[in-house]
């Protein structure tokens with residue numbers, strides 16, 4: 001069974017220079033408010049705080065704002081971000097450099113991640129999956145490079161969104177209230193319609209044999225969420241990724 005494909009006629013896979021600029025300077029900082037909300041909802045923040053050596057991959061990282069925010073909050077993380085847009089990766093590298101953080105940012109396709117399997121303790125992706133022509137492949141790649149026992153979080157728009165959910169998304173992101181009516185109407189009638197329905201994501205989780213309950217429609221938000229821990233291999237004696245805190 002092939003998962004339903006996104007209509008990409010109006011949804012660019014690769015951001016043009018202008019789209020990348022607009023996203024980076026007008027939207028990305030607002031998106032951080034939504035990311036913080038989702039991280040708390042997904043209880044990933046507690047997990048990240050407890051880790052000692054923890055490798056984290058941000059898929060479709062844009063200008064690196066999310067990865068850098070995580071590094072500020074959890075300095076022990078080893079963060080890597082990938083994105084298809086060279087302009088965004090250049091901005092991400094500059095941002096990390098200005099802050100003095102040794103983050104790794106690479107141009108790559110979510111649907112063909114350039115990492116061996118079981119490479120990361122955490123794989124997350126915010127707002128990128130709707131652009132992947134084959135979300136089954138992209139989410140499959142996130143799953144492949146995640147270590148057994150590692151944590152997965154993939155969140156993006158669903159076409160099953162209601163208008164109220166889109167308004168809630170706009171408010172949680174702290175976009176200017178002045179434009180709320182206009183922008184939420186455009187988002188609801190245009191952008192969200194181009195994303196995949198929840199059914200596609202349920203099918204993807206089933207095809208990838210992810211644990212029951214991995215996929216949910218976030219309460220009151222126009223967002224799907226993949227949130228699960230990758231099961232340990234049967235009979236494996238692998239060390240759990242939850243390690244003791246480092247000695248002080």
Ligand SMILES: C[S@@+](CC[C@H](N)C(=O)[O-])C[C@H]1O[C@@H](n2cnc3c(N)ncnc32)[C@H](O)[C@@H]1O
Pocket residue numbers: 012013014015023028031059060061062063065066082083084085088108109110111125126127128131132133
């Ligand atoms: C809406 S932005 C989200 C950026 C960032 N994750 C955030 O939440 O602020 C979507 C990003 O996904 C990237 N993207 C689209 N298709 C991709 C693909 N196949 N592989 C990697 N990145 C992709 C775009 O270049 C863009 O930077």
